[in-house]
Structures are given as C-alpha cells and as structure tokens.
Amino acid sequence: MELCDMPAWKLKEMISKGEIGPEDVLDSVFNRIDAVEGTLNSYITLLRDSSYAQAKEVKRRLKEGESLPLGGIPIAIKDIICTKGIETTCASKILKGFRPPYDATVVARVKRAGGIIVGKTNLDEFAMGSSTENSAFGPTRNPWNPETVPGGSSGGSAAAVAAGEAILALGSDTGGSVRQPAAFCGIVGLKPTYGLVSRYGLIAYASSLDQIGPMTKDVKDCALLLQVIAGKDDKDSTSIKLNLPNYLEACEVKDLKGIKIGLPRECVSESIDRSVARVIEEAKRVFEKLGAKVVEISLPHIEYALPTYYIIAPAEASSNLARYDGVQYGLRLKAGSLREMYLETRTNGFGEEVKRRIMIGTYVLSAGYYDAFYLKALKVRRLVKEDFDEAFKEVDYILTPTSPTPAFKIGEKIDDPILMYLSDVFTVPVNLAGICAISINGGFSDDGLPIGIQIIGRAFDEYGVLGVASAFEAETECHSRRPYRR
Amino acid sequence: MELKPVIGLEIHCQLLTKTKLFCSCPTDYVGREPNTIVCPVCLGLPGSLPVLNKEALKLALRAALALNCTILKKTRFHRKNYFYPDLPKAYQISQYDIPLAVNGYLVIDGKRIRIRRVHMEEDAGKLVHPTKTGRLEGAEYSLVDFNRCGVPLIEIVTEPDISSPEEARNFVMELRSLVQHLGVSDGNMEEGSLRCDANISISVDGKFGTKTEIKNMNSFKAIERALAYEINRHMEVILSGGEVIQETRHWDDSKGITTSLRGKEEAHDYRYFPEPDLLPLFISDEMVSEISKTMPELPWDRRNRWKMDFGLGDYEVFVLSSSKVLGDFFDACVREIGKPKEVSNWIQVELLRIVDDLRLKIEDCYFAIPYLKEVLELLEKGVINNQVAKAVFEESIRERRAPIDIVKSKGLEQVSDEEALKDAVKRVLEENEDAVKSYLSGKDKAFNFLLGQVMKVTKGKANPAVVRKVLEEELKALS
Amino acid sequence: MKVSRGDVEHIMKLAYLDLKGEEKEKMIHHFSRILEYFAKLQELDTANVEPLSHVIEESTPLRDDEVGEGLSQEDVLGMAPDKEGGYIKVPRIV
Numbered sequence A: 001m002e003l004c005d006m007p008a009w010k011l012k013e014m015i016s017k018g019e020i021g022p023e024d025v026l027d028s029v030f031n032r033i034d035a036v037e038g039t040l041n042s043y044i045t046l047l048r049d050s051s052y053a054q055a056k057e058v059k060r061r062l063k064e065g066e067s068l069p070l071g072g073i074p075i076a077i078k079d080i081i082c083t084k085g086i087e088t089t090c091a092s093k094i095l096k097g098f099r100p101p102y103d104a105t106v107v108a109r110v111k112r113a114g115g116i117i118v119g120k121t122n123l124d125e126f127a128m129g130s131s132t133e134n135s136a137f138g139p140t141r142n143p144w145n146p147e148t149v150p151g152g153s154s155g156g157s158a159a160a161v162a163a164g165e166a167i168l169a170l171g172s173d174t175g176g177s178v179r180q181p182a183a184f185c186g187i188v189g190l191k192p193t194y195g196l197v198s199r200y201g202l203i204a205y206a207s208s209l210d211q212i213g214p215m216t217k218d219v220k221d222c223a224l225l226l227q228v229i230a231g232k233d234d235k236d237s238t239s240i241k242l243n244l245p246n247y248l249e250a251c252e253v254k255d256l257k258g259i260k261i262g263l264p265r266e267c268v269s270e271s272i273d274r275s276v277a278r279v280i281e282e283a284k285r286v287f288e289k290l291g292a293k294v295v296e297i298s299l300p301h302i303e304y305a306l307p308t309y310y311i312i313a314p315a316e317a318s319s320n321l322a323r324y325d326g327v328q329y330g331l332r333l334k335a336g337s338l339r340e341m342y343l344e345t346r347t348n349g350f351g352e353e354v355k356r357r358i359m360i361g362t363y364v365l366s367a368g369y370y371d372a373f374y375l376k377a378l379k380v381r382r383l384v385k386e387d388f389d390e391a392f393k394e395v396d397y398i399l400t401p402t403s404p405t406p407a408f409k410i411g412e413k414i415d416d417p418i419l420m421y422l423s424d425v426f427t428v429p430v431n432l433a434g435i436c437a438i439s440i441n442g443g444f445s446d447d448g449l450p451i452g453i454q455i456i457g458r459a460f461d462e463y464g465v466l467g468v469a470s471a472f473e474a475e476t477e478c479h480s481r482r483p484y485r486r
Numbered sequence B: 001m002e003l004k005p006v007i008g009l010e011i012h013c014q015l016l017t018k019t020k021l022f023c024s025c026p027t028d029y030v031g032r033e034p035n036t037i038v039c040p041v042c043l044g045l046p047g048s049l050p051v052l053n054k055e056a057l058k059l060a061l062r063a064a065l066a067l068n069c070t071i072l073k074k075t076r077f078h079r080k081n082y083f084y085p086d087l088p089k090a091y092q093i094s095q096y097d098i099p100l101a102v103n104g105y106l107v108i109d110g111k112r113i114r115i116r117r118v119h120m121e122e123d124a125g126k127l128v129h130p131t132k133t134g135r136l137e138g139a140e141y142s143l144v145d146f147n148r149c150g151v152p153l154i155e156i157v158t159e160p161d162i163s164s165p166e167e168a169r170n171f172v173m174e175l176r177s178l179v180q181h182l183g184v185s186d187g188n189m190e191e192g193s194l195r196c197d198a199n200i201s202i203s204v205d206g207k208f209g210t211k212t213e214i215k216n217m218n219s220f221k222a223i224e225r226a227l228a229y230e231i232n233r234h235m236e237v238i239l240s241g242g243e244v245i246q247e248t249r250h251w252d253d254s255k256g257i258t259t260s261l262r263g264k265e266e267a268h269d270y271r272y273f274p275e276p277d278l279l280p281l282f283i284s285d286e287m288v289s290e291i292s293k294t295m296p297e298l299p300w301d302r303r304n305r306w307k308m309d310f311g312l313g314d315y316e317v318f319v320l321s322s323s324k325v326l327g328d329f330f331d332a333c334v335r336e337i338g339k340p341k342e343v344s345n346w347i348q349v350e351l352l353r354i355v356d357d358l359r360l361k362i363e364d365c366y367f368a369i370p371y372l373k374e375v376l377e378l379l380e381k382g383v384i385n386n387q388v389a390k391a392v393f394e395e396s397i398r399e400r401r402a403p404i405d406i407v408k409s410k411g412l413e414q415v416s417d418e419e420a421l422k423d424a425v426k427r428v429l430e431e432n433e434d435a436v437k438s439y440l441s442g443k444d445k446a447f448n449f450l451l452g453q454v455m456k457v458t459k460g461k462a463n464p465a466v467v468r469k470v471l472e473e474e475l476k477a478l479s
Numbered sequence C: 001m002k003v004s005r006g007d008v009e010h011i012m013k014l015a016y017l018d019l020k021g022e023e024k025e026k027m028i029h030h031f032s033r034i035l036e037y038f039a040k041l042q043e044l045d046t047a048n049v050e051p052l053s054h055v056i057e058e059s060t061p062l063r064d065d066e067v068g069e070g071l072s073q074e075d076v077l078g079m080a081p082d083k084e085g086g087y088i089k090v091p092r093i094v
Ligand SMILES: [Mg+2]
Pocket: B012, B094, B121, B155
C-alpha cells in the first residue's frame, strides 16, 4: 500500500518509529496529486514548496521532543477557511487574490499540532451547493468515477482524501457539506455539534448552521483530527467551553451492548435509492450483531427541514455576503460611481447559485415577507429540534442514510436547484438542531459507488458517535477500499 | 386651530471604553493616521467574528440605570443591513426588538421626558470627500478610514414628549452632562462623540401630524435653530392648507435651512434579523446591582448639594453643571478656597471668559486655583480693589505668575489714604468745571462721571469707597 | 406562489445585483419554484411556537476591555483594490 492511501494514525506510528519521515509521506501525496489532479481538480491552490518547508520544521520540533498530534501529516484545507498569506477564494471570482492577514483558529491549531498544509481544496462557491460544480475554478470529479460528482460543498476535500491527494482534510458543513461529499467519496465526515469547533476564520455562509468538520479515511483519524480542532475559542462567541473527552479512546469501543439506535421511518421512504435502502438494511443488521437495539422512531417534522433550511441559510448568507462589494479586498470592477461599482462587482463576481441564494435570502428578510418566511422558518426550526429532543429521550443514536442517492452524474442536477437541494434532505435537520452527526461508508452501489450512512448523536456527544462509527467500521470491510489503491 | 410642536430625539453617545465594541482595537481615533487602529473584526474581513466588550455593556447599563430605565434581563443583538463604504460588513450590529433597556425618563425643568429605549451598537468608519468644502456633493471620489469603525455607541431614544426647540436643547445639554458625570461618554458634539437626530411633527388640535426626521445637527445651537426652522416650515405648510411629507431632512448649518435627504419610499429596508455570531445576552441581577452601587454622583444630585450646602441659586447651578469638568473644577476650588458663592461668581463671570479668550480648557486650569485663592484674599484684605483684582487674576493665568507678585511689581495696591486722594480729587474738580457745575445744579449723574475721572487719574488703584467719601466732602465744600 | 417581476427587481436593488436578459428570466423562474417549495411550511400551525434563532441557550461571552494587536495600515491597503494617502479609495458616491 502506498503511504498516501494510509490513515494518519498509522503514518504517525511509522514516523515515530523512524521507519519513514514526513517528506516520504509528502512525496507519496504529491506523486498521487501529479497523477490524478488533472482529472479530479480537487485543489484550487497547491502548496508544494511550503509543504516541504513545513515538513522540515515539523522534523525539528519532533526531534526536540515536542508531542505533535498531527506531526508530519499532510492535510488539505477547504478553501473557505482562512490561511494567513495564502489565497483564500471560496471558489469565487469575487475573492480572487484575497490573502487573509490571519489564520483561522482551526488552521492555527492544525499548524501547532504539526499538520502540514498541502493545499486549499475546491468547493461549491461559498459552500453553496451539493456537487462542487458551482466553482469558479471548474468542478471537482469523484475519484470513484470521474463522470460523477464528489458531492458538495466540500467536494475537493472529500475527493482529495479518498484519492490519496491528502491524508486528512477539513471541510465545512452548513447543511451536509462535510457528510454528503464524504458519503459520495467513501470516506468519513463529521459535522460537530454547533459550538464545538471554532468558526473564527471560516468564511461564513450561514453563521447559525456552519461548523468545520474533519474529513478522513477512517473513524480513528476523524477522532484524531477532531481532538486537534475542537474546544473553546475566545474569538468565537458561539464556541462553547467544556471539558473535552479523549476522542481517540472512543475508537476502542468494540461492541454496542445496551445501546439503542433509532431508525426514523421518514428516512426509509420510497424516495431513496434502492441501493441506499439496501445499505441501511445491512447496517441495521451490523448494529444488531454488535449488540445494539435498533428501533423505529419518528421525526415528524423532518420533511419540513429542507424548506426551513433553504430559508434560514440564504437569509443569513444574503447578509454575510453583502460585504463583497469591491471596497476593501478581492474583485473590484471599474465603474463611474459607487453604485455602479457595487452592481458590476457583485453581478459579475458571484456565480449563479450564490446570486440565487442572495436573492432568496434578501427576499425572505425583506419588509412584508419576514413573518411569512423567515420567522416561520425559525419556528419550524424549533419543531425540528424538538423532534430530535424527543427522539433522544427514547434512543441514544439515530441512523439514516447520509444522502438519498449515491454520487450522481456531473451536470445531472445543475439546472434544477430543488432537485439538487434534495440531496441534503437527511443532513440538513442535524444542522438545524445544532447537534452532531458522522457519515461513514456503509457499502457500495451496484455501480461500485460508495454509500454513506449517517449516525446522529445528541449535542456534544461526538465521543459516543465516534464510538458507534468505530464499532461499525471494525465489523465491516468497506471503509478500507480506496479508488486508487493498488 | 391649535398647533403644537411634537419633538422626539435620538441620541448616539460614544462610550468611554479603551477598546471597540466587538474587538480589541483602541477607540481613540481622533487625530490618528487613517486605517491604523483596525483588525480583521472591525474591518469585517471574511471569517472574522465579534466578541462583546464587557466594559461597554457596563457603561451602557450605567447610563440606562441613570435614565431610570428598566433593564431587560434577556436581550440580544440584530444585524441592520445596508450598503455603504464606511460599513465594512454591510451590516451594523445593533439592537432591535429587545433593546438593553426601556421605559426611562429624564427630568428637564421639572418635566419628565420619557425615554423609550437605550441600546448598544457599533459605529461606522469615516468618509473623507476631497472637495474644497469637504462635502459629499461634487466629490469625484471618496476616501475611507476605518479607525472609528466598531467604536461602541449607545443610542437613546425619547418619546415625543418635547415641545420646543429650547426644551430639546436643554434635554441634550442635560443628557450630555449626565453621560459625562457617569463617565459613560465625553459627550463632545464637535468631535461627534454625541450626535443628535430629531423627529418633528405638529399636532393640530391634539391630533398627531406627519413627522420628518432631521439629521446633522452638530451643536446645541444647531439643534435649537434646526428645530425652530423645521417647526416653522411645518406650520407654514399646514396653515397654507398643504400636507407635510414624511421624509428625512438634512440641516445645513451655514445656510440655516433643512433640505430633503430621502423620502418615505426611498426609506431603507434594513432586513433586521438576530445576529447569529453572538449569543443572546442575559443581564444578571448581580451585574445590575453592582453597577447601581457604584453609580457616581449624578448632575441633579450635585446641583441639589450645591444649593443646599452652598446656598447657590438655580441659574448658578445650571451653569456650573452644564459640563462635568466645570462642576469638578468648581468643587475643587471650593475644597481649596471655601467661599462657594464668591468662587461660583468668579468662575462664571471671570474664569469662563478668560478661558475662552486664552483658548484654554477648564480641565487644564487647576493651576489657577491658588491664584484665585490669593486674589480673593487680597480683595478681602483691601490690598487691591475689585477692578484690579479682575485684571490681576487674568494676568496671573496668562503669565502663570502669582497674583501677589503682579500686584507688587506693578504697584497695584489700593490707595485708601484720604490725604493722598484729596489731591487727585481737587485736580479733577479743577479740570472738570462743567461737570461740577451740572452736579451743583442738581444733576446727580455728574457725580459718577467725576468719580470715574478720579479712578482714572489714580490708574484704578484708588479705593472707590474712600474716593466717594472725599469727593462728596469736596463737592459739599463747593456748594 | 408566483413571484412578480417587480418583486424580483426590487430584491435585485436591495441586494445590489443587476441581472439582465436570460439570467434574469431564469432567476424569476427559479425564484417562483423555490417559493412554491417554501409554501409547504404553511401546512404547519406555528402560532404557539417560539422562533429558534440560537441553538445555544447561554449568554454571549464577554471580553475584557484590553487593547490587543491589530493590523497595520500596510496590511489594510495591501488588500485594497484602490488607495490614496493611507485611505481606501472608492468611486464617486453621488
Ligand atoms: Mg442607531
């Protein structure tokens, strides 16, 4: 097996035993990048030179006896997370050339932990999309089948990890943008509880829903990366102070005796793909075999979650994206007056889906429509959250498909926004409720495309969720398959 | 038909914190190089997030409590969305449906002006328009400085309880004095740390009229003039059978008129919604009681003290409390000198004029307290007369020299010796035969003229009481 | 729910977007479809439901009033598309 196809925890062991050095891992990763990036387009910016410089520095720190949780591990960062001095574009023309003068808190923590940032990954512009087709830098392709999308919006990060173009990656998840691409690319993606991971330096799409999450080859790596990025940050008022557990310990869970898992009847309807239904059925049996009790539950308002999300998220986005006006940074198109400059810059700088969401968001907040749309959505948001509160009185975890279908064809849904939105029907409710969920590979479609299962937990029960996922992984083989492994 | 002006005010005060409302940049932007006290947060850079300044909250609460408001225990922030180049996020973090405090009042001349709400918000940056006038109109381009951006403000909104321009001015003066006494704001209108907008309408036989909003009143005088102008304008429209249009108007201080800025239909749609980057704000009882306990002396308490303890009159205490620094200076003088009535008089009549002439600030005049003390002693002992005392006090401040030195070196001691003054009186009587004649023919006015002449030839040093006595004697001898 | 052309034009103004021709027609079409989709929420009676704006029910943290490090004028102007004498330059406002 090539180094780039190995999980971080294993590479760490090899590095610490002196069997390999951080440069060897980088060599392997960049070899893979050279081989597949032309097809996949996972990255917007590659940091080859600085990676080797970082590796040198990490070696020095390791030699000095520093304990580095990510010492020498190549990591890819979604290009919506600020990196000091390194162009951060959000896959938008409007931020072309923008070099933030500061690091996002997660980036600072990754660096402190000895992670090596190899590049900035592609995404749907401003994280708005479910296919990574809405990028000013062209679409990313799914390493399992380049005819299909990698999911989105963190499609670049998902494809990079799946293809061995990175060992670990960070994505951001507002309505499923970590979990759905993780599912489509056959990797692990975690959406942490709102408030667990600092959003400082994550360029906002919808601030009340956004969370940064790990995207990794297996559950243990997910725990490893979560440990590094989680925890209170004084720069983010919505980050919460709590005693962090040792997430890696969660991965030692071997059976699920005494655990109750709920399967919402609303999530196994006829609208999901046949192969997805099969994978869920198989997963249910695996969990039962591990000793868990799987029971049917109901989340009665889940069918209202998607329209609710598509009101709240664009509303916040319309405000968050108003700052891109050509005054201070990024794109400015020449114009005779300020008003024309605003119009020219914004109309040409934003892509179609972004403009659509800005328009919708502006509309639902505008005078005369606020109550009927935005306020209504906030009320339904509470109902969705209360569904989960009720369910978690009965069960410990909830199992759903991550997405109703496996990866779809490039171009297939791009002209039908509603159809595209449906891809997030099972992930969106988790963001609305502010709780946590993980997507892990649960099996494959008849066409050989990975299919993700989602395990939802209570707020701040990442430890438990990782444990359940880890037990499932130990019992199954599908997670170890890699698209380019020889 | 009975026409009555109805006025409500909206006042923004800059809070006296060290750092901005949501970031750790300093707030002292006056005189700074542009764009030098900024950070990702106040520049609204992508990915940056706000964190609330505790001191700003405390100052806002202190103001709200002093304004007799009810503090809302569960409040929150909203975003107010609009595009302008001095607003880097394209929204202002402000408060909307649940402000920090509501339902207060401030008493002006015995009348309660109700306070509708007090809330916190962040200031915007500043635009410079490189035209000759510095005005926006006609500027080919504009320049943006973000140093002020994010500075903490409180907005105080009154009910429409104010019924004249004078009352409005007095309200703002009292409010300024209050925030200064509280240490909440320096209340400087010229530098914009206190800004006032007004809503005006005319009620006709008790029925409310259409209101206009007036902006850009940058001094107490401007408030009074602008409101008087606007009331007049409304009255004329109503009396000529027309209708007032709801709009926002701009006060042009140099022309002395208001002009239309934007109409109702152009009014902004701010699309307020709860700020997701901040959690709600819960105000604990402990916090409120701690702030109540540490409340400094309020202007009205101070005025009462001066009246009760010093026997000062209404007008005197009004002037002395018009700014906190003046009141502080007065209190310091009384501590040092005693004699509150004389000190009050000297400060109001002499010192304020001198300070104005010499372009000094009251807070820089503490060195003059020993001078005033000495001048008052010299006066009391009869070493100098009142007229000389005033001149000596002024000179002592200008030259930073002890009054006694000035008196000695210039020989300004009062002459009270009757014999010495008799010569001067005789000479004056000889040189002013006409005045003497008219006095003797019964015109008493001539006496004062002659007295003035004696003071003149004695270079003001004569003791006026002694001169009077000698003059009376000499004139009697002539009759 | 159909959205009117006038509504879309009004929203364009508020959002500072200037869509034209085919792009504008497409926007009107999708806008209407999305609003129809939102109509589903009207099935729910939410008269007695508290709106949920923040999932975390704690008070916002407070920061001590201490000066911290900021950015230099160079940093600010380095990002700016146009500048003059320490300021960021913008075109004519009126
Ligand atoms: Mg305001």
